Amino acid sequence: MTTLAAVQGDITTQRVDAIVNAANTAMRGGGGVDGAIHRAGGPEVLADCIARFPHGLATGDAGWTTAGRLPARWIIHTVGPNHAAGERDRSLLLSCYRRSLEVADQLGARSVAFPLISAGVYGWPVHDAVAAAVEAITGAASSVESVVLVAHSTSDFHRVSAAVRAHTD
Template identity: 60%
Template sequence: MVAIEVVRGDITRFAADAIVNAANSRLLGGGGVDGAIHRAGGPAILAECRALRASSLPDGLSAGDAVATTAGNLPARWVIHAVGPVYSTVEDRSAILRSAYTRSLEVADDLEARTVAFPVISAGIYGWPHADAARQAVSAVRGSGTAVETVTFVAFADEMADLLRAALDA
């Protein structure tokens, strides 16, 4: 069973086998966590993302899916780019959000990663309510069946760290 931890910090400085990027479907960088990972990781990450777009992912990566690249200058071996859904008040997209986590862990298993760090996917510009985003994240990881030994949720703000801890305790 995977151990789950919560820390407050900057995911771009977190040492793990793999860190997860809350990416957009284009895989070419963006704002928030995505932009921070691309900036801190350097040009190697973007180069691999462009190569993926030019070969196996010409239309981008679908919401709920994940793919890995190098981690460039980051203190990790890989970046797993996961695309979460945009929050909707008229359509339940929870299964897509959970899939972004479980697909990330499947990719991590393929890489034989033992430690993985996640941000909270879809909780930024994609508008997912923070408390539910934390619950969905914890639920997805707990139900994943991954061979990853430790998942660490790296929260940029104290509020999110508290919500993740509450979801773990529930």
Template identity: 60%
Template sequence: MRIELVLGDITEQRADAVVNAANSSLLGGGGVDGAIHRRGGPAILDDCRRLRASHYGAGLPTGQAVATTAGDLPAQWVIHTVGPVYSTSEDRSGLLASCYRESLRVADDLGARSVAFPAVSAGIYGWPIDDAARIAVDTVRSTPSQVSDARFVLFGQDAYTAFAKALNP
């Protein structure tokens, strides 16, 4: 698997699948989640509502992933994953790693070969960017997958720098 870094907007990525750092409601929110829902249009929210009405009535559990259409995004699918909120009193790194593993599993189930990831949990959920980058890169590197192009799309220079250090220690 080739892993690359992109400084930019995840909603502009041409990839088979784009990963959304969603909240458990699957009904949109702020940050990456809000941007994906706004740019992708109502088809994504419609799919999310169907998921909530069927399999995920209580919401998507932290560390899990599920796919919907990508609507108007330049991708085929959106893979929604719920990252953990950072805690200084509890080690939740396994849940963060699970977000990436489960996203790759869903990508494999879909037949996706290219996947664009955000820095899950590194925004409003408060995960320190250096640690978030290490967990993300290590997990994607070590997870067996049919995905041939994994791309981390970072919104700011600090995140890009942290991911570059994790990718090339």
């Protein structure tokens, strides 16, 4: 049984087996969470992305790299749908969480930290991004023991905390 918790903070400082990166299809770093993870992880992360994903990664899929200088052991990269660019298929967003947990299982990760995938620069409505995260994580058959949803802003943290509480009550 996977436990789910909400935390407010910086995903790059989470002490878990794996953190999830909201990447873009090119897998070469970017803005938002992706840029922060690449900066904090160091050049090893980009080098591993280039080696493992020479042709990028499809929306809704996930794969892993080293975590470089981060406290986590691995980074699980997943590409969320870009709502702002017209990618509005919710099943792709759900797939990001499910595929990330499948990759975590393949790695033997027991603890994973997720950001709210697609809720930043990709413009997915935050209320639905939170609902999709909770739905996908709690509905997944996974050996991961502990998942934290990391919210950067106070308002997102309150939304995530409420959704986690509602699910566990």
